[in-house]
Amino acid sequence: MPQTLVLNATYEPLGVVSERRALILVLNQRATTIEESDTVLHYSGGAITLPAVIKLVKFVRIPYRHAVxxxxxxxFARDGGRCVYCAAPATSIDHVIPRSRGGSHNWENVVSACHKCNHQKADRTLKEIGWKLKTLPREPAGAAWRILGTGKPDTRWISYLRPFGAEHGVA
Ligand SMILES: [Zn+2]
Structure with missing residues (x-):
């Protein structure tokens, strides 16, 4: 189902809603259309293009930021789509401290890896295998990351997401 990116009055990305929900917000003058989508809705009186990106008229305060x-x-987007060990295209998730050794499934313990490195590392720690990470894995920051996880972003969203933290993988 086509979705619409919703921006705060400040242009900060807030999330995604269905195109029809977005149209209702626009018709109720709670939001304005910033980018149009390819979907044209026909009705008895004519036709209207559904929005790809809308911006809320009034600023909405978000009291609590959900974790990404x-x-x-x-x-994969955080790690640039590459294996962090050999820079080959990422195809799997590696737990830095293996799950079998008590490593948890969180942002601080997962990296993008290729199958070869993942298989080679197996259930060993980096210290045991003599590998090093260039940067410590951490939770990505920025509003755009919440949206990245929701599905395939529309190409028309990219320029609105980029200033808010999503440098990689938005395509
Ligand atoms: Zn690799």
Whole structure:
């Protein structure tokens, strides 16, 4: 189902809603259309193009920032789509401290890896295998990351997401 990116009045990305829900917000003058989608809705009186990006008229305060959901897509985006050990295209998730050794499934313990490195590392720690990480894994920061995890972003969203933390993998 096509979705619409919702921006706060400040242009900060807030999330995604269905195109029809977005249209209702626009018709109720709670939001304005910033980018149009390819979907044209026909009705008795004519036709209207559904929005790809809308911006809320009034600023909405978000009191609590939810953690960025850990997904394969978001993880690959964080690590630039590459294996952190050999820079080959990422195809799997590696737990830095293996799960079998008590490593947890969180942003601080997962990295993008290729199958070869993942298989080679197996259930060993980095110290045991003599590998090093260039940067310590951590939770990505920025509003755009919440949206990255929700599905395939529309190409028209990219320029609105980029200033808010999603440098990689938005395509
Ligand atoms: Zn690799």
């Amino acid at each position: 959901p850990l997904s394969r897509r978001a993880l």
